[in-house]
Amino acid sequence: MKVCLKCGAEPPLVSQLCHSCTRDSTKISEIPKILSMVCCKSCYSLKIPGTWLEFDDLDSSVSYFVEDSISWQNEAKKIKSELVLRQLDPQKYRVNVNCQGSYHGLDLTSDLETEIKLKFQVCQTCSRQAGGYYESILQVRTKRKEILDLAVDMVYSELDSSSSDFFTTEAGAVRGGYDFQLSSTEKARSVSRELMIKFGGHVNETNTLVGRKDGRDLLRHTFGVRLPNVKNGDYLFIENKVSKVIGVNRRRAKLIQISPPFRQQTVEVDGLRTLPILDDPLDVQIVSGRGSEFLLLDPFTLQTVEAISPKEWNGECVKALRYGNDTFFIWE
Ligand SMILES: [Zn+2]
Numbered sequence: 001m002k003v004c005l006k007c008g009a010e011p012p013l014v015s016q017l018c019h020s021c022t023r024d025s026t027k028i029s030e031i032p033k034i035l036s037m038v039c040c041k042s043c044y045s046l047k048i049p050g051t052w053l054e055f056d057d058l059d060s061s062v063s064y065f066v067e068d069s070i071s072w073q074n075e076a077k078k079i080k081s082e083l084v085l086r087q088l089d090p091q092k093y094r095v096n097v098n099c100q101g102s103y104h105g106l107d108l109t110s111d112l113e114t115e116i117k118l119k120f121q122v123c124q125t126c127s128r129q130a131g132g133y134y135e136s137i138l139q140v141r142t143k144r145k146e147i148l149d150l151a152v153d154m155v156y157s158e159l160d161s162s163s164s165d166f167f168t169t170e171a172g173a174v175r176g177g178y179d180f181q182l183s184s185t186e187k188a189r190s191v192s193r194e195l196m197i198k199f200g201g202h203v204n205e206t207n208t209l210v211g212r213k214d215g216r217d218l219l220r221h222t223f224g225v226r227l228p229n230v231k232n233g234d235y236l237f238i239e240n241k242v243s244k245v246i247g248v249n250r251r252r253a254k255l256i257q258i259s260p261p262f263r264q265q266t267v268e269v270d271g272l273r274t275l276p277i278l279d280d281p282l283d284v285q286i287v288s289g290r291g292s293e294f295l296l297l298d299p300f301t302l303q304t305v306e307a308i309s310p311k312e313w314n315g316e317c318v319k320a321l322r323y324g325n326d327t328f329f330i331w332e
């Protein structure tokens, strides 16, 4: 029978040692006693070879660095570490790490301690932001304020949800629209594309030579986004009838009449420029109804009116739009 090489104990053995001797001779993990890390003094990003990693706070940045610095026993499985951080002074942390892992089926633990020396620098994103850096300009243009507001909100929420290397150094209203100076050409291009997918219209991209760096031309890109003045869900008065916009693309809008025969048509967006856009519809109270004959309360005149629903209408809600002296009912 095989016995432990060290103490002669009987099995179970791990690589010819008993559990107790394995515990004594195997370290599941190790970490240097002193480590130094570089992090951004304004955003706590951690400098790693080639780039900076973003973190919400200094503790998170230090934790990541410590966990990344642990060397685990090669054959360790199901490894787990728990950290206790203590900041000794603005540039020093003491970190205790409890490590657990499985080594040939044997659960091993080790308690490590390390001291982290912090060096602060300014990351590329923060220094660019402070220096007013920008690569491109996004110009949003539309005649309709409501659409401009929606588009501007969309750009800001894109900025908010992106990583911090996508930022605006200057943004504001200009004649005919709104301009953004943006830190990334690639992101500016994708934002312009998203605006067009949502609102239709077109983008005009132009480049300006702003200098040379490392033997290459430095270009500044301008994305001129021209949005149409109608959007999905708008109601228009066209050919003496009310139509709803159900799609807008680059140059065309798709419309559907709100009353029989519910004709659909596709028209040039430019041709809609002078057409009246109606205010948002109001809810209509249905006073009574039998078959397709209804009594409705016109919310604009507060008069009861007789109306016929479309054939086979089985919706529950009627809305009304007003244009001139006429009320138009929408059977939804
Ligand atoms: Zn032994």
Ligand SMILES: [Zn+2]
Binding pocket: 040, 041, 042, 043, 044, 045, 122, 123, 124, 125, 126, 127
């Ligand atoms: Zn930073």
